[in-house]
Amino acid sequence: MKSATRKHILSLASELGYRPNMVARSLKTDRTYTIGIIVDSIVSPFTPLIIRGIQDYLKIHNYFSVIINADWTRQRRPKLSTN
Numbered sequence: 001m002k003s004a005t006r007k008h009i010l011s012l013a014s015e016l017g018y019r020p021n022m023v024a025r026s027l028k029t030d031r032t033y034t035i036g037i038i039v040d041s042i043v044s045p046f047t048p049l050i051i052r053g054i055q056d057y058l059k060i061h062n063y064f065s066v067i068i069n070a071d072w073t074r075q076r077r078p079k080l081s082t083n
Contacts, residue, residue, distance in 0.1 A: 022062060034064045040072040 012018075026032045035058055039047050055065050 022064065032064075033062060034066060036066050036068065038068045038070055040070050042067070042069040 022033050035054075037051060037054060039051070041047065051065075051067060058065055
């Protein structure tokens with residue numbers, strides 16, 4: 001691609017507010033830019049605040065997050081081996 005054409009395309013993209021689709025880009029780069037967040041209970045009063053802080057930070061760095069609610073309780077927590 002000629003330099004003038006490249007500059008013109010980049011100028012138009014900037015003018016139109018174009019942002020690359022990170023999911024589509026991940027197909028090309030083999031990187032998902034996704035971080036998993038596993039919480040023991042989404043209903044804890046502090047969990048949403050913590051998750052929001054993490055997501056705000058990730059957004060600045062063009063990462064996504066996937067949140068998984070593990071629903072752990074004392075009865076359901078995995079037992080650690082004491083061997």
